[in-house]
Amino acid sequence: MQKFILLAFAAILSPFFVASATHGEDAAASSETKPLQVLLVAGGCCHDYTSQTKILKEGLEERINAKVTVVLSDNTTTRARFDIYESDDWADGYDVVIHDECSADVIEKPYVNRILKQHLDGVPAVNLHCAMHSYRWDDFRQPVKDGADNAGWYEMLGLQSTGHGPKFPIDIKHLDKHPITAGMEDWTTINEELYNNIRVFDGASALIQGVQETPPNKKQLKQDPNAKAKEATAVVAWTNEYGPNKTRIFSTSLGHQNETVADTRYMDLVSRGVLWAAGQLDETTASAE
Secondary structure (H helix, E strand, O other): OHHHHHHHHHHHHHHHHHHHHHHHHHHHHHHHHOOEEEEEEEEEOOOOHHHHHHHHHHHHHHHOOEEEEEEEOOOOOOOOOOHHHHOOOOOOOOOEEEEEEEOOOOOOHHHHHHHHHHHHOOOOEEEEHHHHHOOOOOOOOOOOOOOOOOOHHHHHHOEEOOOEOOOEOOEEEEOOOOOOOOOOOOEEOOOEOOEOOOEEOOOEEEEEEEEEEEOOOHHHHHHOOOOOOEEEEEEEEEEEEEOOOOEEEEEEOOOOOHHHHHOHHHHHHHHHHHHHHOOOOOHHHHHHO
16 A cells, blocks of 8 residues: 555656756756847947947857847047946946947046956956057056056956057968867958057967058158068957956957958957857867857
């Protein structure tokens, strides 16, 4: 009789365990397919951010499992500010933040420190093009010193750049092997801006080098009819480990032209940069792609 009761009890509980197991599997599957929450902040001087945010959002969501939320400023000057940064917890709910702003003359330290604090606390970042020339003050054209008052933004980026030359094609040369660039081939951009490198920080690792040949202009040819083209070289894509939490940061200084942003090779680079920053790309997953 006791054996019969136990069997009957087991039969009653069996559907519950099956349902629980199924629910657990569904939850795991749901967790695996949950899209990355990506915040794209863009706006400011000198670029067609209205078009580029659409290109980036569509390109990212086509390539990776991500939901991209765009915060776009209609301010087209170097003083573009973003209301979202007025909150201390502005990055809550996002897995990765893409900085695509061009705000060189925004120099209020509390404002900039609020941005940096979220990344210091562990929110990964991807920085594009003119983000490298934002939030800078004092004598920023000289290499900043570690911990200096004007070093904060550069320390997050991992590289200090202060300007660029004329727009000419850039030869893209991949350097050390890395999950972000695994399997990618060298290529040449259309007319683009090569950002200079004033300082590369210790936590940064160069991924791609850009080589740009600039022919002599009319003034130079007038002074010297035999003037030759000049070649400039700079790091144009890199990773960085930022702060005590070693927050993952990926940056590329490429991306001035809409056509460059829309280029499959550029979008692949940014997409994989987002995945790497979020901890979803390593040697195994990169080789499997």
